[in-house]
Amino acid sequence: MEFENILYGVEDRIATITLNRPEKRNALSPALRREVVAALKAAEADDEVTLILIQGAGEAFCAGYDMNSYAGGQANPERPDGWNHSELFESWTGQFPRSCLRDWMTIWDLLKPVVAKVHGYALAGGSELMSMCDIVFAADDCVMGYPPTRAQSTPDIEYFPWKMSMAQAKYMQLGGHSVTGQRAAEMGWIAKSYPAEELDEQVMRELRPMAKLHPAMLSANKIALNQTYEAMGFRSALQSSVPWYVLAQGFRPGSGEFKTRAARDGLKSALQWRDGDFKEEGFVL
Structure with missing residues (x-):
């Protein structure tokens, strides 16, 4: 398969998907997301693949959704697969969060385990992609969180209650906080963290023996675990977060303030308005 936005390869029964927009x-x-989904499905269909690793090229795993691709005055903005353009639905049914949930539930439904290796940053949409993976390893010093919940919207994918305790979920989402990889491991958000210089080596140390397990055994275990969370309401809870995104992003009082400031004063000014008080108190990493 040929890709423009990712690198894909298989070695020692591990399929590696590298997000490749380092600049x-x-x-x-949307194009990057489309290619990730295609690569995931290709790996699932390949009997020479036991498990899948997602990583990022350059200085970050993923800084979030590229919102310039979706909105902002473009005559023909690019849209993810499955986007409903109908005037009956587009303005109020949350086509953007629906598309995010549709893409990343691919990971959940995949018959093979998907592992994320995180360095640099995993913010907003990047934290959604990371959190929907079955296992996450990260660098001690990487930064992960969801700052847009301070002023823009609730998450597209409401993963917080499923990945950590109620105390930590409310702290993270209400404050839009970010934490290091080391702290995320302590919170139980991710499986393990390692010193940045050891991350590649340690992740392969984790994956090599796992990749030698029988794929059907791994699949049975993944499905059994996932069905337990399904019985607890995982899928319906994520689906129910879509209307809250719509309300928070477009209909609540003050919903357009961040976008207005960014258009009028520039993105840096809008980020300062959103994050400045937290930065002043030392909470912005």
């Missing part, structure tokens, strides 16, 4: 910190454009 954009691997921001998730």
Whole structure:
């Protein structure tokens, strides 16, 4: 398969998907998302693949969604697969979060385990992609979180209650906080963290023996675990977060303030307005 936005390869029964837009910190454009989904499905169909690793090229795993690809005055903005353009639906049914959930549930439904290796940053949409993977390893010093919940919207994918305790989920989402990989491991958000200089070596140390397990055994275990979370309401809970995104992003009082400031004063000014008080208190990493 030929790709423009990712690198894909298979070695020792491990399929590696590398997000390859380093100049954009691997921001998730519709094209990049489309290729990740295609690569995931190709790996699932390949009997020479036991498990799948997702990583990022350059200085970050993924800085979030590339919002320039979706909106902002473009005559023909690029849209993810499955986007409903109908005037009856587009303005109020949350086509953007629906598309995010549709893409990353591919990981959940895949018959093979998907592992994320995180360095640099995994923010907003990048943290969604990371959190939907079955296992996450990260560098101690990487930064992960969801700052847009301070001023823009609720998450596209409401993963917080499923990945950490209620105390930590509310702290992270209400404050839009970010934490290091080391802290994320302590919170139980991710499986393990390692010193940045050891991350590649340690992740392969984790994956080599796992890749030698029988794929059907891994699949049975993944499905059994996932069905337990399904019984607890995982899928319906994620689906129910879509209307809250729509309300928070487009209909609540003050919903357009960030976008207005960014258009009028520039993105840096809008980020300062959103994050400045937290930065002043030392909470911005």
